[in-house]
Amino acid sequence: MTSRDNQESGRLAPAPESFLDADLVDEIHLGGVNAARRKLLKGALAAAAATAIAPSHAADDPDILALPSWSRTLGKPVVTTPYGQPSPFEAQVIKRQSPGLTQTNQASVAFTPLQSLFGMITPSGLHFERHHQGWVDIDPTRHRLMINGLVDSPSVFTMADLLRLPSVSRIHFLECGANTGLEWGNVAVPTVQYTHGMLSASEFTGVPVSLLLERAGYDRQRARFLLAEGADGSGMTRTINLDAALDDAIVAYGQNGEMLRPENGYPLRLVVPGVQGVSWVKWLRRLEVGDQPWGTKDETSHYVDLMPDGTHRQYSGIQEAKSVITSPSGGQTLLQQGYYCVTGLAWSGRGTVSKVEVSTDGGQNWRAARVEGPTLPKALTRFNFDWVWNGEEALLQSRVTDSTGYTQPTRNQLVARRGTRSIYHNNAIQTWRVAADGAVHNVQLG
């Protein structure tokens, strides 16, 4: 049969045979793509089965076998959407807030729907949000960046100045230090969007901090720290280690090819690869060079790690190696036994991902996952793993080893060191329990 036959008949031929047995068609990955589609598919699967198994009956369902409207009509003109949007069928793939997580919605969190995403780039429209006094639409012509402190030439830049300077483009992950924070308290959050969704990754473009500081003439004898300050109402201020800033930090205006989104700091944010998100100061208006940490409100009352002995770790900003299976994950359901492509993300604030392993029995046995290249430093790495589910209970875990040789700890290993009173920097191995009925739940193993 050729395409011309199809076109003349005005019909798609009846399906000769389903690749997967129709009664093995599952919806786990569709649950992964979005909830709306999962629901829609429940109805469609029966129809699909009719098509695949019993074409003679399928003719009874004109809605399935008729050439669909989009194959028979004139479509929409170009630039119907001068700035394109997702399909209306993807309307459930959105950032989501956890109600009650904070006292006000301006100092809250919107989580990235990791269960629905692919690859290593997060669409900018789905990048997670964590604000301290809400987000703002800054007029770029009125925005300035000041560089002051221990420098020979304090200076102020317009956006025009910055856009004219030499730039770099780099893909990096951005993770809130509090990501997976609720898991410290033995609260089993239901979905990966809420357990790990303060995690996103983008290609950032901007001016290296090193270039700005060298041209400002920073004091090479005394300078040890950098203060980054935001222009939003919270006056977010964070101390950055100067060596880290000189190594690979960027004053960024570009994200995934275009200007930053307002929720992500438009027109300017600091990019501090490998370091927790709060240090990537949004709406960046000032960098001050100093010789000691500032101890601002945002690094004393917040973002410290409470330890078992009552002390706290401060300036513990580097995001250690971590991984998570994004599908199958909590809230999804495996409808049938058989093959699944288990997929997830791995990353390390200290370098590249060297290896990802997956266990389906709660960590007793591990096999290597396929790592999608390129594996970039301080970026997300997608992994995939072949698994045939036999219908029995399974405990899915992933663990990453990074280029320093460090391996992601179990929850018990982490708790032995850090206790359970912390909020920040939980990089323990995540466990998803697949029940015999196919339902996937978040559980905490040792």
Added chain:
Amino acid sequence: MTSRDNQESGRLAPAPESFLDADLVDEIHLGGVNAARRKLLKGALAAAAATAIAPSHAADDPDILALPSWSRTLGKPVVTTPYGQPSPFEAQVIKRQSPGLTQTNQASVAFTPLQSLFGMITPSGLHFERHHQGWVDIDPTRHRLMINGLVDSPSVFTMADLLRLPSVSRIHFLECGANTGLEWGNVAVPTVQYTHGMLSASEFTGVPVSLLLERAGYDRQRARFLLAEGADGSGMTRTINLDAALDDAIVAYGQNGEMLRPENGYPLRLVVPGVQGVSWVKWLRRLEVGDQPWGTKDETSHYVDLMPDGTHRQYSGIQEAKSVITSPSGGQTLLQQGYYCVTGLAWSGRGTVSKVEVSTDGGQNWRAARVEGPTLPKALTRFNFDWVWNGEEALLQSRVTDSTGYTQPTRNQLVARRGTRSIYHNNAIQTWRVAADGAVHNVQLG
């Protein structure tokens, strides 16, 4: 001065000194970011100069020195936009249609605003569009992919089937074979959006074609070609070389981390890395294995290269190495002499970018540009080049050499081989003329 001083005073300190002399502030890159901002900045530049040079006068302008409203008020709550959007100040960074290019707007082109973009990823909302009968919103539950022809097991896949299979994620460019096509006819199109804007790049996720064909049991003795067929009204059909398809082609559902956009083939398109865009069949509904090319309407009446002797080249689908400076580019204006970061894109359908060189004198002298890594196969590569403009006329060019050793030709070299009657596969070196008044124009050099 610390951040607390600033917060207590309720003001940003007056700017002590501009990094660039205020009267050297230019707007070329802002023109590159968007036209609206360029216009806005004309007013703002005077104010910025006042701030930088004469802080004592700047106090007269409360609109500049007052702490802006966004630093004094409560911002917007999280998930104000469950699916985020660009800043309203970027409203001019959009896809644009070339009026009259085709007889109907459903068989037309929307160009990507390359002059405004950064890095190597194109935002999905700005991906170029080329449709043959308009674009459609397909219900994914009703979409099917058939595999037939010279295979042991013809089969039909639902989206659920496909999403369950092993997947890969890869960053690739996508260029229409007709990109830069008007330049064949000595028509100097004004901007890079219109000369080169049928070019975009994304991270694609999907099932390798090789996996689908191997599981279908394709006829290894006879199979040489693949027919790809779309589900839109045009019934787009293209013959694909089987070796190329088995090498790295993907049946893709994911683009830049989420599902494909409707204009880009939602829910399924073929990805044929390095090959012209028309072969990346959108709304893909069928792959047929065969032993000879099909010679369909879309590969006989269209997408053939008219040669000087009246014959035509057919099935010339591979996009040869090409590069273009995206800023400064046609339609932009350099307001002042001094330093510019010349930036652009390079790519090759045959491999990776090995080297990019830039000339500012129309090709008499060349210097190496900085290539932003990683340089990925059949992907866009961003390059940057330091240039100090002395105020005299300049002729800006870039040329790429790819991993096969092939170097992008001059226009004369290309025309000597291919004449001027063609539409497709113009990969000649592009020239932007910077006039003494700073205006940048598209010119055709030898």
